[in-house]
Amino acid sequence: MTLLSTRNLTKRYAGVLANEAINFDLPQGQIRALIGPNGAGKSTFVGMLSGRIPTTSGSVTFDGKDISALPAHARIALGIAYTFQITSVFAGLSVHENVALAARRRLGRDGAAVDAKVADSLSRVGLADRATQIAGDLSYGHQRILEIAMGLAQDPRLFILDEPTQGLAESEIADFKTLIRSLGGATTILLIEHNMSVVMETAEAITVLSNGTVLADGTPAQIRADPAVQAAYLGTADA
Amino acid sequence: MLASLEGAVTAATLALTAMGLSLVFGVMRVVNVAHGEFYMLGAVIAWFVSTTLGTHPAIGFVGALIVAPVLVGLLAAAADRLILARINYDPERTIVATIGLLYILQQSTLMTFGPDARPVEPPFNSRIALPWWRQGENGLEMFYPWGLATTSYKLFIIVAAVAILIGLWVLLTRTRIGLVMRATQADREMATAFGIPVERVYAMVFGLGAGLAALGAVLIVPVQQAHYLMGADPLLLSFIVVIIGGLGSLPGTIIAALLIGMSDGIISVFFSPTLAKILATLVVAMVLVFRPQGLLGKASA
């Protein structure tokens, strides 16, 4: 079953095409990586999926429903979680409150359920002992991990992560891979990632964007063997 | 017709005052709520100068024309260094701080200058009747209708304001100071990197903006009177002009000043002034709500 699909999704910034007629299908439960050189339009694409960036034309379908006209908050309410490429936590609030805000939108006034969800999400990413710290006082890496915990606390059906491992230490990246693999199956994941080891070890399928269009789609093995991808991306990648 | 001549006088001083506000917003990206008080100070200083010099009104007037904008500009530059620079021009805190400044300036004037309105004599003032045309027996003929008269001083206000605005335009487009100001406006970080003393530029712009308001007030004070509460209306009108003209756009500011100045005279002839003000205020609020780039600005893509 397809959870998310786009048809002819297009974004134009002042005449410049950032995304051109992207057709994209993401099956339920898959871990998909979205890769491509800098400026390929990856963030624009997921921004349009989550509703953060308005589309120029084309449609987005989630769980059989056309969500193209929905504002961002309504799409999130349908079960999409989104972590920002540039860390965006509530810097003035505690780590616990950051995650509670994420959990509370769905769990509502049930304080005990919210607290349980927060504790669970924080322990899954290894931040449980920092729950009372102010988020803004965390290191950059920990703030990125907090973002992931906020995503987990939403129990999303589709979890979009925009370069989650950027700025993480090697050991944290290893933990991240384990975490993503443990989510697979239950949660559908769309991962923008530059780190090829993360992509190759977690993704079941890979989509390559280049110059705003889909260059290739396939399993990690297929993508690795694709000469067009090698020419456009892998050959020049620093990973 | 008379209304539109009065309107042209209003428009002329309004253009100067609003230009000051617009310049400050354009370059520094802050809203100066105390702008009307700099205008008021200009008028009050004009009264002090002309009563101190006390000889011929023209000498006092010329003195005021020089002293008032310079003093007000220096005061504003000092306020910029002492207050605005220290809060790093944070937009919201700047508004709160300039509200404070507004009360400080206004109430200090009340303590020193007093609560009365005081007149300043115009340097020259002869009555001029203006000709008009009508369809007569022999085709178009010229006549001098009753009421269509103005004073030489009012015409002088218009001429002087135009001259000052041209001077400002030359300053901004043809001199190094103007170049530095525009560079700072375009990109503060980049300007700093190129060695432009951004802090001094900001103080200068804030001073220049206040000085323009003071100039507008010196020109108008012989027609009106100096009073410690006179800053409120020019502040509101300048806001209106700057918003309609598109925040920070200087040509937009001039066109909007003409539009508002002329219509202010005309509207208040037809409506009660209070109703006219209510409508004007609401229209401006709606422009900000529905067309934040200003009526004259282009919609951004």
Added chain:
Amino acid sequence: MTAATRDAALHLGVLTLLAGLWFVLPTYHSGNLARIMVLAVYAMGYNLLFGYTGLLSLGHALFFAAGMYGLAIAMQQGGWSAAPGFLAGLIAALVVSGVAGALALRTTGVAFMIVTLMFAQAGYLTVLYFGAITRGDEGFVIPQAARSLAGIDLTTPANRYFAALILFGAVFLGLAWLVRSPFGRTLIAIRENEARAKMLGYDTHAYKLRAVILSGTISGASGAAYALLFGYAGATFATVQYSIFPLLWVLLGGAGTTIGPLIGAIFMFYLIDLASGVTDAYMLIAGVVLVLLTLFAPQGLAGTLRNRVWPWLP
């Protein structure tokens, strides 16, 4: 002691202290304090929007005046009694803040400040325009006979003081609870990072609109109570100055603290009271305080205390 009981102890302690003060303060000061408690309600309404939601309005006098004139005109022109009159004030403030909020919230930041300022200015001019009813700056008096609620005469100093205390207490406790509730925490999230709150699935626009309406209605309740308890409505209360006052009180007392608005209102009231005994230019003190606060203590008194001494301060 848990956080909840400490909160409750603090808030009930403040209310007990205020009740006790009636018995020790001389008449002049207890009269002032009644006035301050009503104005502190205004400040608390303002604080909900500015301190907790992060929206800086320069036009709250519009809502204060809507409540004031809603009650005063219903009682004076319509001959209504106090209870429905008070309700009329609340509804007037609710409607006005709903309309003003829906429009003003299309803007953000500095534009929001200017739009709210303009709306309040239009409101003030409207009061002047209908001078036949409102009597403009001069204002009008609400007949003493009508100023009673459930048989209790609200014009005696004691009844007036405790009526003010009940209103203050209700709003004080209500807001203390609200800002700890999921709704209040969402408002704080919007203040901290609106884009993130939106991307957690919160309809931030709807939350902000509810905050404006709640804040405006509380401000209106203060305006209505002021007219009812002190028997007077005038255009002065609709001026820009009365939009600046709650900002001043909240900034001074501490934005985003439950106790700040009361502290700020008390300090500012007495500062201005002292200054006006010395000079007509008493608003000078307001200007100086505003500038000093922005420069040196943007957190206000309670906020500074929270940062330095008692991090638990709600």
